[in-house]
Amino acid sequence: MGKWLFPLALGVLLASGRAALATNFTGEVVDQDGHPVPNAVVTLVPDSKTAMPAASTRLATDKTIDQRNETFLPLVTLIPKGGHVTFSNNDQTTHQVYSFSAAKQFEITLARGEKSQPLAFDAPGVAALGCNIHDHMIAYAYIAESPWTALTGADGRAAISDVPAGNYRAVVWHPKFPPGRELPSLRAALSGDSTRLIITMKLLSSAPTSRSHAGSY
Amino acid sequence: MKPMRKILAGLFALCLSAPAQAIDFHFDGYADLRLIVPSDQVSWQNGQLGKLRYGAEDNKPELRLAEAVGQVVALIAPEVTALAVARIEPEQRTFFDLLEAYVRYRPVSTNAWRWSVKAGAFFPPISLENTEIGWTSPWTLTPSAINTWVGEELRTIGAEGALEYRSEARTITAMASVYGWNDPAGVLVAARGWALHDRVTGLIDRPHLPDAIAAAQHLPAPLYTYEVLEIDDRPGMYAAASWDEAGLGTINVIFYDNDADPAAVRRKTIAWETDFWNVGARTQIGDVTLLAQGMIGNTLIRPSKFFYSDTHFESAYLLAGWTLNEDWRIAARADVFSNDEKRPSTKNLSEHGNALTLAVNYLPYDWLRVTAEAIRVDSTRNQRKQSGLAAHAVENQLQLSAKFYIP
Numbered sequence: 001m002g003k004w005l006f007p008l009a010l011g012v013l014l015a016s017g018r019a020a021l022a023t024n025f026t027g028e029v030v031d032q033d034g035h036p037v038p039n040a041v042v043t044l045v046p047d048s049k050t051a052m053p054a055a056s057t058r059l060a061t062d063k064t065i066d067q068r069n070e071t072f073l074p075l076v077t078l079i080p081k082g083g084h085v086t087f088s089n090n091d092q093t094t095h096q097v098y099s100f101s102a103a104k105q106f107e108i109t110l111a112r113g114e115k116s117q118p119l120a121f122d123a124p125g126v127a128a129l130g131c132n133i134h135d136h137m138i139a140y141a142y143i144a145e146s147p148w149t150a151l152t153g154a155d156g157r158a159a160i161s162d163v164p165a166g167n168y169r170a171v172v173w174h175p176k177f178p179p180g181r182e183l184p185s186l187r188a189a190l191s192g193d194s195t196r197l198i199i200t201m202k203l204l205s206s207a208p209t210s211r212s213h214a215g216s217y
Numbered sequence: 218m219k220p221m222r223k224i225l226a227g228l229f230a231l232c233l234s235a236p237a238q239a240i241d242f243h244f245d246g247y248a249d250l251r252l253i254v255p256s257d258q259v260s261w262q263n264g265q266l267g268k269l270r271y272g273a274e275d276n277k278p279e280l281r282l283a284e285a286v287g288q289v290v291a292l293i294a295p296e297v298t299a300l301a302v303a304r305i306e307p308e309q310r311t312f313f314d315l316l317e318a319y320v321r322y323r324p325v326s327t328n329a330w331r332w333s334v335k336a337g338a339f340f341p342p343i344s345l346e347n348t349e350i351g352w353t354s355p356w357t358l359t360p361s362a363i364n365t366w367v368g369e370e371l372r373t374i375g376a377e378g379a380l381e382y383r384s385e386a387r388t389i390t391a392m393a394s395v396y397g398w399n400d401p402a403g404v405l406v407a408a409r410g411w412a413l414h415d416r417v418t419g420l421i422d423r424p425h426l427p428d429a430i431a432a433a434q435h436l437p438a439p440l441y442t443y444e445v446l447e448i449d450d451r452p453g454m455y456a457a458a459s460w461d462e463a464g465l466g467t468i469n470v471i472f473y474d475n476d477a478d479p480a481a482v483r484r485k486t487i488a489w490e491t492d493f494w495n496v497g498a499r500t501q502i503g504d505v506t507l508l509a510q511g512m513i514g515n516t517l518i519r520p521s522k523f524f525y526s527d528t529h530f531e532s533a534y535l536l537a538g539w540t541l542n543e544d545w546r547i548a549a550r551a552d553v554f555s556n557d558e559k560r561p562s563t564k565n566l567s568e569h570g571n572a573l574t575l576a577v578n579y580l581p582y583d584w585l586r587v588t589a590e591a592i593r594v595d596s597t598r599n600q601r602k603q604s605g606l607a608a609h610a611v612e613n614q615l616q617l618s619a620k621f622y623i624p
Contacts, residue, residue, distance in 0.1 A: 093241040096295045098325050100383065105327040109295045112241070128385065132325040133295060178464055179385035204464035207501050208540040211580040213245065213622055215288070215302075215350045 024194040025160045027170055029152050032202045036156025039076045040174040040201070044148035044160060044188060047167045055080030058147035062118060064088050065129070065139060067095050067110070072129060072139030076175065078151050080144050084118035096132040103127045103143055126173065136214065140175050165191045176203040245350050246287035247586075247622045254278045256594075256612035261409050262308055262416065264428035264439050266601050268570075268594050269614045270359070270414035282307060283415075283618065286316075286351035296324050302351060304419060314419025316352060317372075329383050336376045338420055338445075342392060342457050343367050343471055345497045345508045346536065350622075352417050356508075356548035357576040358590045358616055359413050361534040363495065363512045363552075368417035369424060370402040370444055371473075375452070385463070392457040400448035400477040403489030403516030407528040410568045410598050411554040418444050429603040433564065448488040449481035466500030479519040491516040493530070506538040528558045528566065546578040554596075564603065570596025586620040 027042035046052055059080040066073040068090045079085060089095050089110035097116075098107035103125030108116045121127065124145040131137040142149075148168075150158035171185040184201050253275060259265035260272030267273070275281075284306040291299045301318040319337025326332075340347070344364040346354040352368060354360055360368065375396030382389045405412070409427050418424055423441035431438040453475035461467040473495070477488035493514020500507050511533040519525040532554035539547045555569040576590040594612045601608050 093243060094292055094295055096325050098327055100327050100329060101385075107325045107327055132323065133292060133298065205501055205503055207506060208504050208542070210355075210540045210543050210546055211583055211586070212355055213247070213349045213586075215348060215352060 021165045022162045023165050023190045023192060025148070025163050025170070025188065025190060026194065026196045027150075027152070027158045027160070027172065028196065028198045029156045029158070029172055029174070030198060030200050032200065036152070036154070037174060037201060037203065038152050038154050038156060039074075040152040040156070040158070040172050041076065041078060041142045041144070042150055042152065042158035042160070042199070043144060043146045043171050043173075044163060044168040044190075045146055045171055047169075053147050054082070055144045055147045055149065056082050059083065059144060059149060062086070065141075067091050067097075067131075067137070070131075070134050070137055072131075072137055074139070076140045076142060076151060078142050078144060078149060079121055080147070080149075081124045082120065082122055083143070084120050085141060086118050087116040089114050094133060095137070097129060098132055099127045099129050099141075101125070101127040104141070107132070142173060163190055170197055170199060172199050172201055174201055174203060176206055177201055178204055241292040243290040243292075244287065245290075245623055246285070247350065247620045248285040249283040249618055249620045250280070251283045251619075252278055252280050252617040254615040256614045258606075258610055258612050260414075261412055261427065262414075262425055264425050264431075265604065266409065266427055266429070266598060266606070266610075267612060268410070268412045268414075268572075268596060269592065269612055270416050271614060271616075272612075278615075284351070287623075288350050293320075297322050304351065304417075306416070306419075308416070309419055309422050311419075311421055314422055316417055316419055318420075331381045331383065332379065333381075334376060334378045338372055338374045339377070340367065341371055341373050341377075341394065341455055341471065341473060342459070342469065343371070343473075343495050343497070343510075345467075345469070345499050345510060353415065355546065356506075356536060356538045356578070357550060357574050358588055358618055359415055359574055359592055361510065361536070361550060361552050362411040362413055362532045362554045362572065363510050363534060365413050365415070366406050366411065366532075368415070369405050369412070370399075370418065372399065372418075372420065372445065373455075374398040374445065387463060388459075388461045390459045390461075392455075392459075394455050394457075395452050396454070397452050398445045398447045399453055399475050400481070400488035401443050401446055401486055402475055402477075403491035403518075403528075404442050404487070406530050407489070407516050407526060407556065407558065407566060410556060410566065410596070410600070411530075411532060411570070413552065413572050413574075413592060413594055420445055427600065427604075429600050433603065443484065443486050446484065446486055448483040448486060449478035451476055451478060453477070466498060468496070468498045470494070470496045473514075479517045479525075482520055487518045487520050489516045489518055504540050506536075506540065508534075508536040508538070510534055524561060526558060526560045526566070528556050530554075530556045544580050546580070548574075548576045548578070550574040564599070566598070566600050568596060568598035568600075570594060570598075584622045584624040586618075586622070588616070588618045588620070590616045590618070592616075 029037040029040040061083040104127040168188040255271035255275040258267030260267040302316040323333035377394035426440040428438035455473040457471035459469035474492040479490040481488040497510040534552040536550040552572040558566040572594040
C-alpha cells in the first residue's frame with residue numbers, strides 16, 4: 001500500500017502546498033428523514049492506535065457547562081480524555097448536578113450564581129448529566145479518546161482538519177441514538193486534500209417541544 | 218379533619234423553621250377566564266346528574282373566572298423540596314383551598330438506584346394527563362372520566378416511597394404508599410356516576426351529592442360529602458410501578474385499596490371500601506403523543522344489616538395529541554365508562570356512556586394559553602328517572618379558555 005500512497009501523498013502536497021500527509025475531513029450527519037443532525041459527535045478512529053496522539057493535544061481541555069433557565073448549555077460538551085469541566089449556575093435557584101454514568105460518577109451542589117471547581121473526566125465515554133432537583137434538565141459530556149473528534153453544528157457538519165492520511169473508522173454518537181446499539185460508522189480512507197462522508201443515523205423520535213407549565217415535582 | 222390540619226400546620230412549620238435566606242422559593246400560577254356555552258342538563262355541581270362542569274344553571278353563553286391557582290415550591294435543602302398549590306374557585310366552600318401540600322426528600326445518587334419519600338397531601342401516581350400546574354392537562358381543559366374522578370375523590374394524605382432503577386435505556390420505578398383520610402372515596406363515582414370536568418376537589422371542599430340521593434333517603438337537599446375524612450381509623454395503601462423505555466414510551470400500573478370498613482360511619486359520612494387497578498401507557502409517534510388509561514374497580518358500603526350498595530366501576534380512554542409546533546397543540550380523546558351497581562332494591566345506580574373531546578390549544582407566549590374545547594357526553598343512567606328526567610342524555614359543552622400564567 002505504501003508503494004502508491006507515497007506518490008499520492010506527494011501529489012496532494014504539490015497540489016495544496018500543505019504539510020505532508022495531512023488532510024481534511026468533514027462528516028455530515030443526517031437522520032432517517034435526511035435532515036441534518038446537530039449535536040452529534042463525529043470521531044475518527046485510526047486502524048492503528050499506536051501512533052495516535054492524546055486527544056488533549058488537539059481538543060480544548062477546559063470547558064464550561066452553564067445552567068440557565070433550568071437548562072444545561074450546551075446540550076453536548078466535547079472534552080478530551082483527562083479534560084476538565086466547570087459547572088456554572090447562572091440561575092436564581094440551586095442545582096444539584098450529578099451523573100451515574102460509567103464514564104463519570106459525581107455530584108455537585110451549586111447555589112445560585114455559584115461556579116464549581118474544574119472537574120476532571122479521565123475515562124472515555126459519555127456521561128449523562130442531570131439535576132437532582134429539576135428532573136427535566138439533561139446534558140451530555142462526550143469524553144473523547146481520539147484527537148480527531150468534532151461536534152456537528154446546525155448544518156449537521158463536523159469539520160476535522162489536519163488529519164494524517166490513512167485508514168480510519170468514522171464513528172458517530174448522538175443523545176437520541178437508541179441506547180445499547182452499535183454506533184453507526186463508515187470506513188474512511190483519508191488521502192488527498194479533503195474527504196467528505198455522509199453518515200445516516202436512525203434516531204429515536206422525540207416529543208416536539210411546545211410551551212409547557214409543568215406542575216408537581 | 219383535625220389530624221390533617223396538624224399535618225398541614227407541621228408542613229408549614231417545617232418550611233418556616235429552615236433558615237429563610239437559604240430557601241429558594243419558586244412561584245407559579247395562572248388565572249383561567251372562560252367563555253362557556255353550557256350543556257342543557259343541570260350540572261352535578263348543582264345537585265343534578267349533568268356530567269359536565271357547567272350546565273343549564275349557567276347563562277348561555279357565560280363569561281366567568283373558572284379558577285386562579287398559585288403554586289409555591291420551596292427548596293428547603295438540595296434534597297428537600299416542599300410544594301403547595303392553592304386555588305380560588307367561585308363554587309368552592311372557602312375563598313382559598315389547597316389542592317396539594319407536601320414535602321419530598323430525595324437524596325442524590327451517583328449509581329443506578331435512587332430512592333425518595335413524599336409526605337403530605339398529593340395526588341396518587343395515576344394520571345398521564347394532569348402534568349401541569351394545578352393538576353391541569355396540556356392537552357384538554359376537561360380530563361378523562363378516570364382522571365376527573367381521581368381529581369375529585371383521591372388524594373394521598375400520608376407518605377409515599379419510591380425506588381427507581383435508572384439506566385441509559387430505561388427507568389423503572391416502584392412506589393408504595395400508606396395514607397389515611399380517604400374513606401369517602403367512591404361515593405361520587407357510585408352515587409352520582411362518572412363525570413368529565415376539571416373542577417378538582419380541594420382539601421377542605423365538600424362536593425355536592427345528587428339531590429336524588431337526598432330524596433331517596435328522605436333528607437333535605439342539598440347534601441354534601443366530605444372527601445378528606447378518616448372514618449374507620451384504618452389506613453389505606455397503594456402499590457404502583459412504571460417503566461419508561463427510551464424511544465418506546467411509558468407504562469404504569471397501580472393497585473389502590475383504601476381498605477375502608479364498609480360499615481363505618483362518622484359525621485354522617487359512610488366509609489366506602491374502594492379498590493381498583495389502573496393501567497396507563499404513553500408513547501410518541503413522530504409529532505403525535507398517544508395516551509391511554511384503563512381502570513377497573515369496586516366500591517362497597519354496608520352501613521346496616523338491611524342495606525348495601527356494591528358498585529363495579531370501569532372506564533378507559535384513548536387520547537391522541539398532535540404537537541404542531543411551539544405554539545399549537547391539538548388533542549382528541551374518546552372515553553367510555555360504566556357502572557354496575559347491586560343493592561337490595563330495584564332503584565340501582567348502574568350506568569354506561571361515552572364521551573368525545575376535541576381541543577385546540579394556542580400558546581403564543583409563555584404567559585398565555587388559549588384553549589377551545591368541545592365535549593359531547595352520551596350516557597344512560599336510571600337515577601335520572603328519580604329526578605323526572607329521561608335515563609338517556611346527550612350533553613354538549615363548548616368552552617373557550619384564556620389562561621394567564623405568572624411569567
